[in-house]
Amino acid sequence: MAENDADALKLLHELDDPEWIEWPRGYDPRKTGRLFADLLARLNVAFESLCVSEQDVQDSSEYGRITIPDKATIAGTRIVVCVSKFGSLALICADNPRAYLGTEEAQQEGVLDATDLATTRAALTGLGYVVIPEELIENEYEGQTLLRTPGQRVSWWDRYFGER
Known part of the structure; x- marks a missing residue:
């Protein structure tokens, strides 16, 4: 679990393996799918609503969205x-x-309530997910796995959630 931005950034670097671009070494899609299904179930209960999921995004490092x-x-x-x-x-x-x-x-814009954020975060961390701040994931990618063309900006988002 990343306790702060420095820990989260360290984790992003540790997971950055040039030999494994779309998924990590030892990736188990069934295990990931079960965890994702558990997350969907937790969010459905927590928000007393049916949440919509998309998963197994082709040619992407992102597994899915809820x-x-x-x-x-x-x-x-x-x-x-x-x-x-x-x-x-x-x-x-x-x-x-x-x-x-x-x-x-x-939150400052009034479109995300702190209670909803805490509920969502609790569902994720309760299942062992590491929540990376969106502000951090938008920082410039500092790894060696993704190639850049001159003048192209690549972020950590591109590395761990973008299409290949």
Whole structure:
């Protein structure tokens, strides 16, 4: 579990293996799928609503997403949880990934309630997911796995949630 941004950044570097781009060494899609199903069930109960899931995104390091409907949240904005195939990494995003600079900005804008954020985070961490702040995942990628063309900006998002 990442206790702070420095721990989270260290974890991102540790998981960055140039030989394994789309999923990590030892990746077990069945185990990941069971964990994802458990997360969906927890969120359905926690928000007293049917959340929508998309999974097994082809040619992507992202395993899937769960959308908590806007009608189930205090602020009336949907919450999207993105789950990576790497190290049980997860993101919590208001409305959509990259719609806000992160959960802090979304809270300041009044579109993400602190209670909903805490409920979502508890469901994730209770299953062993590591929640990476969206603000951090948008930082420039510092690893060696993804190639860049001159002038191209690549972020940690591209590494652990983007398409290949």
